[in-house]
Amino acid sequence: MAQHNRTDRLSLEIQKAVADIIRYDINDPRLSKLCSIVNTELTNDLQHCKLFITIYGTEEEQKQSFAVIQQAKGFIRNQLASKVNMRRIPELHFVYDDSIAYSIHIGQLINKINSEKGE
Numbered sequence: 001m002a003q004h005n006r007t008d009r010l011s012l013e014i015q016k017a018v019a020d021i022i023r024y025d026i027n028d029p030r031l032s033k034l035c036s037i038v039n040t041e042l043t044n045d046l047q048h049c050k051l052f053i054t055i056y057g058t059e060e061e062q063k064q065s066f067a068v069i070q071q072a073k074g075f076i077r078n079q080l081a082s083k084v085n086m087r088r089i090p091e092l093h094f095v096y097d098d099s100i101a102y103s104i105h106i107g108q109l110i111n112k113i114n115s116e117k118g119e
Contacts, residue, residue: 006060010086014049017083019094019101021076032065033055034113042090049090052097066096 005067019037034056041050053069068075073092081089 001034006046006065007042007046010084011040011049013084014042014080015040015051017080018051021079021083026068026072026075028068028072030064031068032061035065035069038099046086046088046089048093050093050095052095054097054099061097062096066094069094089101 013067015037019035020076022031022035024030024031036052036054036056037051038049039052041052043049055065073094077089077092080092112114
């Protein structure tokens with residue numbers, strides 16, 4: 001149980017630190033300032049961390065921003081080492097998460113159906 005709590009705590013700490021690194025430390029004009037780390041999954045052995053990222057903007061802005069983040073993975077990991085107190089920094093795996101955009105789209109469809117029923 002203690003290992004699970006430690007993993008959860010470290011996962012949250014990594015999530016906050018990586019979000020700050022992306023927001024403040026990566027100076028690339030192609031990177032959208034509207035990036036959000038929505039979830040992290042840290043393995044129990046602390047060797048790998050999957051970060052789910054949402055990027056707001058056009059499809060092209062999303063692709064560019066995700067590519068910038070992928071290219072900066074080594075830089076992000078290096079910066080993370082100075083921000084998080086861990087013996088070994090895990091490998092970072094970024095996953096594009098479009099669940100927020102999908103839920104907005106579903107909400108718009110529901111609103112459209114409801115407005116058509118009202119007419």
